[in-house]
Amino acid sequence: MTEISLNNVSKSFGAVNVIDEISLDVHSGEFIVFLGPSGSGKSTLLRMIAGLESIDDGTLTIGGQRCEHLSPGQRNVAMVFQNYALYPHMSVRENMEFGLKNIHIPNDEIDRRVQKAARILEMDTLLDRRPSELSGGQRQRVAIGRAIVKEPAAFLFDEPLSNLDAALRVRTRVELAELHQRMKSTMIYVTHDQTEAMTLADRIVVLNDCKIQQIGSPMEVYLRPATRFVAGFVGSPAMNFIKGELSGSGANQVVVLGDGSKVAISIGLSSGRYELGIRPEAVTVSKQPADAVASAAVVEHLGDRTLIYAKLKDGTAITAQDGGQSRVIPGDEIHLAFDTTQIHLFDDGGNGYHAANNST
Amino acid sequence: MKSQTAKTLNLAGAAITILTVLIAVLWAFPIYWGIVSSIKFEDEVVRPYVELWPENPTVQHYWFALTETEIGSWYINSIVTALGVTVLTVSTSLFAGYAISQLRFPGRTMLYWLILASFMVPTQTLIISHFVLIANMGLLNTWAGIILPQLIHPVIIIVYKQFFDQVPKDFREAAAMDNASEFRILFKIYIPMNWGVTTALSIVTFIWAWNAFLWPFLAVTSTNMMTITVGITQVNDAFGVYYARQLASAVLAGFPVAVAYLLFQRKVTQAITLSAGIKG
Numbered sequence: 001m002t003e004i005s006l007n008n009v010s011k012s013f014g015a016v017n018v019i020d021e022i023s024l025d026v027h028s029g030e031f032i033v034f035l036g037p038s039g040s041g042k043s044t045l046l047r048m049i050a051g052l053e054s055i056d057d058g059t060l061t062i063g064g065q066r067c068e069h070l071s072p073g074q075r076n077v078a079m080v081f082q083n084y085a086l087y088p089h090m091s092v093r094e095n096m097e098f099g100l101k102n103i104h105i106p107n108d109e110i111d112r113r114v115q116k117a118a119r120i121l122e123m124d125t126l127l128d129r130r131p132s133e134l135s136g137g138q139r140q141r142v143a144i145g146r147a148i149v150k151e152p153a154a155f156l157f158d159e160p161l162s163n164l165d166a167a168l169r170v171r172t173r174v175e176l177a178e179l180h181q182r183m184k185s186t187m188i189y190v191t192h193d194q195t196e197a198m199t200l201a202d203r204i205v206v207l208n209d210c211k212i213q214q215i216g217s218p219m220e221v222y223l224r225p226a227t228r229f230v231a232g233f234v235g236s237p238a239m240n241f242i243k244g245e246l247s248g249s250g251a252n253q254v255v256v257l258g259d260g261s262k263v264a265i266s267i268g269l270s271s272g273r274y275e276l277g278i279r280p281e282a283v284t285v286s287k288q289p290a291d292a293v294a295s296a297a298v299v300e301h302l303g304d305r306t307l308i309y310a311k312l313k314d315g316t317a318i319t320a321q322d323g324g325q326s327r328v329i330p331g332d333e334i335h336l337a338f339d340t341t342q343i344h345l346f347d348d349g350g351n352g353y354h355a356a357n358n359s360t
Numbered sequence: 361m362k363s364q365t366a367k368t369l370n371l372a373g374a375a376i377t378i379l380t381v382l383i384a385v386l387w388a389f390p391i392y393w394g395i396v397s398s399i400k401f402e403d404e405v406v407r408p409y410v411e412l413w414p415e416n417p418t419v420q421h422y423w424f425a426l427t428e429t430e431i432g433s434w435y436i437n438s439i440v441t442a443l444g445v446t447v448l449t450v451s452t453s454l455f456a457g458y459a460i461s462q463l464r465f466p467g468r469t470m471l472y473w474l475i476l477a478s479f480m481v482p483t484q485t486l487i488i489s490h491f492v493l494i495a496n497m498g499l500l501n502t503w504a505g506i507i508l509p510q511l512i513h514p515v516i517i518i519v520y521k522q523f524f525d526q527v528p529k530d531f532r533e534a535a536a537m538d539n540a541s542e543f544r545i546l547f548k549i550y551i552p553m554n555w556g557v558t559t560a561l562s563i564v565t566f567i568w569a570w571n572a573f574l575w576p577f578l579a580v581t582s583t584n585m586m587t588i589t590v591g592i593t594q595v596n597d598a599f600g601v602y603y604a605r606q607l608a609s610a611v612l613a614g615f616p617v618a619v620a621y622l623l624f625q626r627k628v629t630q631a632i633t634l635s636a637g638i639k640g
Contacts, residue, residue: 052533073539085530089552098548099538146538 002061003028003154003186004049009058009068011041011048018044020210021058026154026188031180034190035197036207037233043158045207046190050079050156063153073102078147079156083163084139086131092142093127096149110149117148120179137168144179154186161196173199194234198222206230223342228350231277237307239344240283240318242276246345255345259313261292263338267345267355274345277352280307280319282342285328290337294318296328310334398422398608405603421608425595431612433584434591437503438570438613441587444507445569449516450562457520458546462532472521475514483512484574491578501585506576510569516561523554560631563624570617588613 004026011019018041026032034042047053049060051072060068067075078099086095093114100110118124121141131139140160147155160176161169177200180187191197197204198218206213206221206229214226225231231239244255244263251266255276263276285308294310306326310318320336328334343355397405398421400414425431459465460472490509499505527550535545551558576587583594592609596602621628 050537052536071539072533072536077537079534079537081530081534083528083530085528085534087531087534087549087553089555098535098540102539102541102544 001028002026003030003063004188005059005061006045006049007059007061009045009048009055009060011044011053011056017210019048022212023058024205024212024215026186028186029184031187031189031200031202033197033201033204034188034207035192035194035201035204035234036213037192040207041210042190042192042205042207046079046156046158046188049075049154049188050077051075052079073099076153077156078150078152078154079158080140080143080147080160082159084131084143086139086142086146088131091128091130092123092134092145095131095142096146099146099150113149113151114145117145120148120182121145136164137172140164140172141175144176148183152185154188157187157189159190159192161191161193176200194236198234204234206233208233224354225277225344225352227352228275228277228346231344231346231352235279237280237319239277239279241346242278242312242316242318244274244276245272246274247271255343257292257312257314258316259292261312263291263340263343265340265343265345265355267343267353269345269353272347274347274353277344277346278338278342281305281321282339283318283320284337284339285320285322285326286335286337288335290335292318292336292338294320294334294336296330296332296334299326299328299330301326308334310336394607395611397604398611400604402602402604421602421605422612424605425609425612429591429595429609430584430586431588431591431609434586434588434613435616437506437585437591438587438589439616440503441506441510441576442566442569444503445510445572446562446566448507449511449513449565449569450558452511453513453516453520453561454546454551454558456517458524458550460517461521461524462545462550463542475517478512478514487575487578490575494579499579501580501582503585505579506587509575509579510572513565513568516565519557519561520554523557524550527553556627556630559624560627563620563628564631567617567620567628 002025004024006022006024008021008023009019010017010021022045034045036042044053048055049062051067051070051074055068058068059066062075062077072079086092087098090098096114096117097110100113105113114127115124118127121144123138123141123145126134126138126142131142134142140163143160157176161172164172173196176189180200189196189200201218203215204218204221205215208229214221214230216224216226221230221234225234225239228241232241242257244257246253246255246265246267246269248254248271250268253265253267253269255263255265255274257263257276292312294312296308296310298309300307300309301324304324306322306324306328308320308322308326308328310320312318318336320334322328341355345353347353396412396414399417399419400411401416401418401420404411404414404416456475460468460475486509494500494505494509497505499508531549531553532545535549540548571589572587573589577590577593580586580590583591586594592606592613595605595609
């Protein structure tokens with residue numbers, strides 16, 4: 001069942017267009033992540049759903065009700081802010097009660113919901129403390145608790161982990177995933193961190209330049225990027241892009257790279273110039289001559305694997321992966337083998353095409 | 361080298377301290393003189409030379425002011441009008457400051473400029489029109505007549521606006537998500553988050569209102585409706601000016617404010633600092 005539906009929504013600040021005719025259906029119980037770089041419009045889109053930014057054009061439906069003209073409090077959604085926005089003069093309990101008192105929920109019901117949220121988030125002992133007496137992680141939990149007590153149709157998270165240190169971020173991310181599994185609530189989560197997106201999302205909405213670039217499951221977005229932007233933005237280290245010329249037909253197509261290397265591919269595209277995209281883990285070091293030859297420039301030992309930043313003969317940069325015990329050293333000439341099932345081609349418009357055997 | 365620098369600093373510090381003490385003495389001397397004169401006999405006060413301490417200290421002028429004048433009524437009038445001015449000024453300024461800072465409505469900028477421009481108009485230039493207006497309303501010799509023209513304090517609106525501007529907008533948005541009305545946002549979020557400024561502005565407004573002289577002097581002619589600042593002009597009689605008696609009344613008039621200042625010293629200093637850059 002569709003919980004939130006955006007239909008051709010647009011938004012501009014003065015002459016600057018920030019959201020351009022975006023349509024999206026969020027299903028009930030789904031964890032959707034808006035992923036994109038700064039300025040892509042992801043936070044604006046979330047704030048438009050929340051009612052904190054007006055919608056210039058298009059429609060928004062939440063739980064079957066048209067909402068674009070409703071105030072934030074009337075939309076039956078709860079938001080967790082990047083800086084938590086806990087009222088500093090109120091205790092944790094008062095912070096959680098505030099929204100319920102505003103809509104005149106009976107006191108015993110308020111008490112029940114606060115206790116329940118405190119139990120879910122394991123913060124029963126924090127209820128009488130002020131936000132200034134809490135750690136970053138505890139504040140984060142209070143902010144989530146404040147949203148939970150409202151029992152909303154959907155939770156909106158605006159980069160909620162960005163103020164936490166690396167270790168706490170990982171822990172809270174896991175807690176959020178657990179919370180979602182337990183509550184089965186609809187959640188929309190904004191982040192620029194692809195790890196958060198990949199680990200939390202049922203579906204990722206990749207945004208750039210005011211538009212949706214791709215909507216799909218994390219693996220779909222990773223393995224079959226719809227555009228060159230998505231291919232470059234998702235994945236770390238980033239995908240390799242190498243200019244090449246596609247020739248041949250059917251199952252016997254070949255991409256000739258700038259250094260003259262030939263890579264066999266089955267993709268069903270007409271011949272022409274394309275950009276070949278391949279992830280570092282699909283480019284491996286081979287002992288025998290393979291698809292290309294490169295010169296290793298930097299070698300990074302990560303324990304379980306080794307990343308090799310190299311250059312093809314024409315100077316094109318390429319990142320390859322080797323085993324954890326790699327003996328490659330900077331300056332070595334190495335043979336690179338491409339996993340041809342993991343090759344993508346991008347046309348001039350940035351549209352992505354995937355090798356025939358590539359699948360999610 | 362190091363000890364030379366330390367010595368220079370010490371000398372500079374000592375010079376600044378001496379200068380500060382001298383200025384403080386110079387500033388405090390009139391208060392000391394007033395208090396000392398108020399416990400002298402009249403003939404001692406008018407002697408043509410300086411006597412830093414009375415020959416025969418007396419409290420007879422205080423006794424006179426407390427028993428022979430209507431100082432009780434003047435105190436009540438001062439308390440009621442100063443409290444009235446404080447409560448009404450602070451509450452209206454609070455709303456105005458919040459509206460200008462947080463709400464978006466047509467004419468908001470114009471309104472803000474008008475309030476800023478009102479600094480250019482000295483109260484004295486308005487006093488005749490105030491008098492005519494209050495007289496026409498039949499409010500001369502009433503508490504309302506004393507209070508109403510004193511409610512114009514643009515500085516308090518500006519201070520509130522500045523404080524509300526500094527509250528991160530996340531709180532407002534969180535409150536909006538929490539379904540809070542503008543009144544709830546103001547009373548439950550913005551005011552509690554700015555209690556310090558409200559207290560400071562209330563104290564300083566009370567002191568301004570307590571010390572007000574020109575308007576209450578014009579608005580009140582009947583002795584029993586006078587505020588204490590006006591009342592002390594009445595302690596003379598047909599036989600002339602009694603300096604010691606007048607100073608004793610003045611000390612009594614200033615006493616509550618002095619106590620208030622001592623109790624809320626830090627807040628008053630904060631309020632004066634807040635409004636220092638703005639007050640015309």
